[in-house]
Amino acid sequence: MTTVSYKLETFEGPLDLLLHLIDKAEIDIHQISISDITDQYLQYLHSMQELELDVTSEFLVMAATLLSIKSKQLLPKPPVIEFDDDFEYLMDDEDDPRDELIRKLIEYRKYKGIAEHLHEREWERSLIFSKEPEDLTPFMPRVVENPVKGLHTEDLISVFQKALRRAVKRNVVARIQRDEISVKDRIREVVSALEMTGKGGRLLFSKLLHPEMYRHEIVVTFLAVLELMKMKQIVCYQSRLFDDIVMEWRGEGQVNEFSGIEVDY
Numbered sequence: 001m002t003t004v005s006y007k008l009e010t011f012e013g014p015l016d017l018l019l020h021l022i023d024k025a026e027i028d029i030h031q032i033s034i035s036d037i038t039d040q041y042l043q044y045l046h047s048m049q050e051l052e053l054d055v056t057s058e059f060l061v062m063a064a065t066l067l068s069i070k071s072k073q074l075l076p077k078p079p080v081i082e083f084d085d086d087f088e089y090l091m092d093d094e095d096d097p098r099d100e101l102i103r104k105l106i107e108y109r110k111y112k113g114i115a116e117h118l119h120e121r122e123w124e125r126s127l128i129f130s131k132e133p134e135d136l137t138p139f140m141p142r143v144v145e146n147p148v149k150g151l152h153t154e155d156l157i158s159v160f161q162k163a164l165r166r167a168v169k170r171n172v173v174a175r176i177q178r179d180e181i182s183v184k185d186r187i188r189e190v191v192s193a194l195e196m197t198g199k200g201g202r203l204l205f206s207k208l209l210h211p212e213m214y215r216h217e218i219v220v221t222f223l224a225v226l227e228l229m230k231m232k233q234i235v236c237y238q239s240r241l242f243d244d245i246v247m248e249w250r251g252e253g254q255v256n257e258f259s260g261i262e263v264d265y
Contacts, residue, residue, distance in 0.1 A: 014062030015108040017044060022105070029105055034073055034098060038066040065101065072097045181217060186224040194234065194249040205236075205245035 011017040021040050022029055045063060148156070194203055208221050225247065228234045233251030238244070 014041075014059050015105060016112070017041065017059070018062070018101075018105060019109055019112070029109070030102060032098065032102070034066065034070050038063075038070050041066055069097045069101065181220045183220055183223050183227065186220050187227055190221070190224050190228060190247075191233070191251075194247065197249060201249050203247045203249070205247060 011020065018037065018041065021037055021044075022032055025036070027033075042063060045059060048059075190208060193208065194201065197203055205222075205225065208225075209218060213221075225234070225236065225245075228247075228251075229236055231251075233249070235248045235250055236245050237248075238246065
């Protein structure tokens with residue numbers, strides 16, 4: 001008695017098993033022999049049962065399908081009816097019972113090829129190691145830029161000449177002569193302006209100023225007003241905060257009476 005040993009492979013489903021049997025027999029998928037392929041398929045299922053492997057329902061459904069196709073092929077063909085027009089017609093115009101199975105096998109083979117291709121791409125990509133991009137600027141050599149890049153000799157000479165002209169202007173010493181303004185004289189001018197308003201007259205401080213006055217003239221005028229307040233010749237007040245200063249004349253002396261005032265500033 002000849003002992004047959006089986007090396008069972010792992011298949012993902014009944015269609016995968018059928019493709020394996022077809023490729024092993026080296027036959028065209030359109031020319032498969034249902035009788036042979038069914039016998040081989042059932043033999044494989046018996047081997048799984050003998051090894052106490054779990055046979056899923058999908059494999060059993062496919063076995064029933066193969067047996068159904070095989071039984072249909074074993075049935076006698078319907079009789080041929082001849083007509084007067086010399087055409088032959090079959091009583092039962094059925095399709096080949098293998099067509100549906102062949103269509104499924106072709107479609108499964110296509111998707112299986114795509115899956116194998118993707119698996120190969122995955123394996124090739126797994127051999128490549130990558131990392132996130134990093135800023136390598138700190139590791140780059142620093143290149144000192146030429147400060148006179150793009151300049152010609154004529155440009156440097158022109159800049160040097162301008163620098164010399166600015167240096168000459170800075171060395172020029174200007175003499176400023178200060179105009180001496182006496183507080184005593186300014187007091188006389190303020191008193192004269194107040195006397196023109198009469199006793200008890202009022203005069204705004206802004207009336208003593210004019211746009212052409214320098215800063216030091218304004219300061220001397222303000223000092224003159226403070227001296228007159230000190231001598232109780234005038235009274236100053238404001239109607240509201242930051243308003244113009246109102247000067248009210250209270251003195252009775254003449255302008256000449258202030259000639260003897262000694263003011264030291």
